[in-house]
Amino acid sequence: MKSQKLLRNTLKINGFFSLLCGIDLLLFNTFFMDLLHVEHALVLPILGGGLIFFAATVLWTAYGKPIKPAMVWSIIYQDIAWVVASAIVVIGQFFALSAIGYELIIIVAVLVGAFAFFQYRGLETARS
Numbered sequence: 001m002k003s004q005k006l007l008r009n010t011l012k013i014n015g016f017f018s019l020l021c022g023i024d025l026l027l028f029n030t031f032f033m034d035l036l037h038v039e040h041a042l043v044l045p046i047l048g049g050g051l052i053f054f055a056a057t058v059l060w061t062a063y064g065k066p067i068k069p070a071m072v073w074s075i076i077y078q079d080i081a082w083v084v085a086s087a088i089v090v091i092g093q094f095f096a097l098s099a100i101g102y103e104l105i106i107i108v109a110v111l112v113g114a115f116a117f118f119q120y121r122g123l124e125t126a127r128s
Contacts, residue, residue, distance in 0.1 A: 007122025011062035022051030036101035079116035
């Protein structure tokens, strides 16, 4: 693989962003439950734990030498799934979240979509 700079940097940003979000959801569970109007106490800690696990996988991939394309594709697919799930939650408004809750979901989905795009571009650049 040629230059992996774009790919490696995007994976690192994705990984650290996911890690920070996961830690925030665990440490500030009550704050986010009130802000987002989440009714079930376990939803955000489970989501936070999942994000921490995802972040570990992304960072492990980002710091691997060489970066394994199969791992990157897995991360891209997971990012796309996050964006699709976010769209379904926002469009369907299934959870009666606060307005800021839906806005945060949209903002995070846009960021995650950008991660997927730049990871794909980085993978393609590194292969050519």
